[in-house]
Amino acid sequence: MTARSDILGGIRRSLGRGELDRKERAKLAARLRAPERNIVPARSDVPAAERVAMFLDYLGRVDGTSERVPTLEDVPKALTKYLAAENLPPQVVMAPDARLTAIPWATQPLLEVRHGEAALDEPVGVTGAFVAIAETGSLLMLSGA
Numbered sequence: 001m002t003a004r005s006d007i008l009g010g011i012r013r014s015l016g017r018g019e020l021d022r023k024e025r026a027k028l029a030a031r032l033r034a035p036e037r038n039i040v041p042a043r044s045d046v047p048a049a050e051r052v053a054m055f056l057d058y059l060g061r062v063d064g065t066s067e068r069v070p071t072l073e074d075v076p077k078a079l080t081k082y083l084a085a086e087n088l089p090p091q092v093v094m095a096p097d098a099r100l101t102a103i104p105w106a107t108q109p110l111l112e113v114r115h116g117e118a119a120l121d122e123p124v125g126v127t128g129a130f131v132a133i134a135e136t137g138s139l140l141m142l143s144g145a
Helices: 003-015 022-033 048-061 072-085
Strands: 091-094 112-115 131-133 138-140
Touching: none
Parallel strands: 091 112
Antiparallel strands: 131 138
């Protein structure tokens, strides 16, 4: 037996059933080939600008902050301004990410950028997000990306 079959077997036992018969497997395979659209909450079925506003509202409810900048070139200045406003040292640890590395961090000579994994005692880390979830104000990160 493989680990996969052990795990699936455990799930089947907890559901009180055995393996699917051929007819049920075919039905499941057809469903997976043509998935139906999942439920979309009505509150998110709005234009993009309203979804952004919703995301920012929910982000604020969990003490998150954001600042929109015109271009990626403006990120270092905005980050330096944020750190000063929060009375934090001008030091960040940046996750390895080609998109972040392409930002001209040297435009802020007092900002120290260390590349690598952040330690627990480092107050500010910079990382990319794969997607923002408007309905919750959450960011989705990709592991190992």
